[in-house]
Amino acid sequence: MSSSSATISAVPSRRLGIIGSIAGILALMAAVLPHWVVPIVFPPPPADQVIVDTGHRIKDRVIAHVKGVEYQAPKVEKSVGRSWSETASITAVSLGLLAILLSVLALILREERLLAAVAATLGTGAIAIEISFVVIGALILIAILYVVGNIIGLF
Structure with missing residues (x-):
């Protein structure tokens, strides 16, 4: 009896790691899917x-x-697709930060390291995807401004 209770208490908890991994998966889905689904459901003009x-x-x-x-300037209403995309971006970053927080708490409470690492990786990946879309948009804007400036002779 005492040997079975000793092995049960030696198994580290997995609660925060699992919750963090689920939050990380949801964050990754919120970061990736809206860039494919929203333009199909709500096509841009x-x-x-x-x-x-x-x-x-x-x-x-x-x-x-x-x-x-x-x-x-006339008041321009946000399109439904744009509001969904903004909501998904905020959700992705928030859930990514939550996944990272839960992974840190899992490590502090000495839970299983693998699940904590998975949660941190998923959360960081979701945040990195959101940042990459912003950077890609900024680079495209810089390229357009450079072309327009080159055409009118600014450069």
Whole structure:
């Protein structure tokens, strides 16, 4: 009897590691899936419509400047797809931080290291994916500005 109770108490707990791993998996799903699913469910407006709308706003701004009137930008509503993407990004980062926190707590409480490492890796991966999308967007914007600046002779 005493040998079986000694082996039961020697097994480290897994509770925080498992919860952290689940939070990490959810964070990874929230980081990756919206970039594929949201454009399919809520397609963005066509490029020609965006170009025409931007042209109208620039024309209105120039006319207001010529008249000496302050330009009043029209209120633009967020699309449903954009709000879903923003919500998914916030959820991914939050769940990723939760997974990292739970993995640290699992290590402090001397739980199983493998599950703590899995939770930390999943949480860090979800945060890294979100940061990479921001960096890719910034690089694309810099490339567009460079091309436009090169065309008008700024560089």
